[in-house]
Amino acid sequence: MAWDEWEQLKSEAAAKQSARMKLNQLADSGGGASSDSDLVVHDDELGKLGNMAYDLREQLRVDGDYARPSIFDASVDLFNDGLDMGSGLLELHDAWNTQLATLKEACAHISNHLDFTRAQHAKDEVHIQTGMRDAAGHLMTASRIQDYLK
8 A cells, every 4th residue: 555545545534534523513605504414303203213112112021021931930840850951941041031121121211211302302492482582472583682682
C-alpha cells in the first residue's frame, strides 16, 4: 500500500466517523432540519415497539414455561432413583427458570420504559405549547417573545 492510499483511507475513515457522530442539526444551507436526522422517533412507533415487547413477554411467559413441570418431575424421579443425571437436570431446570425470568423482566422493562417515554413526551409537548401562549391563551409568535425579552 502506498503512502497516498494510506492517507486517503484515513481521511475516508475520519469522514465516516464524523458522519456517524452527527446528531440532529440544521442543514448546511441554514434551512430546516436535515432529512437524514437520526434522532427522530414517532409516538406511534414507540407504541408499536412497546406492544411488541409486551407481546414477547407474554409469549415467553406461556411458551417458555411449557416444559418446566415435566423437566422438574423427571429430575426428581431420576434423583430419587439414584442417578446423578437427576441433579444435573435439576440444575438445568433452575438455570432455565433464572434466564427465563431475566428475559421476561427485560421485556417488561422495555415495554414500561417506552410507555413512560410516550407519556413524558406528551407532557413535555403540553408544557411547551402552554409556555408559548400569552395570558389570553393566544399563541405567541417569535416577534412577541422578542418583545418580552427587551
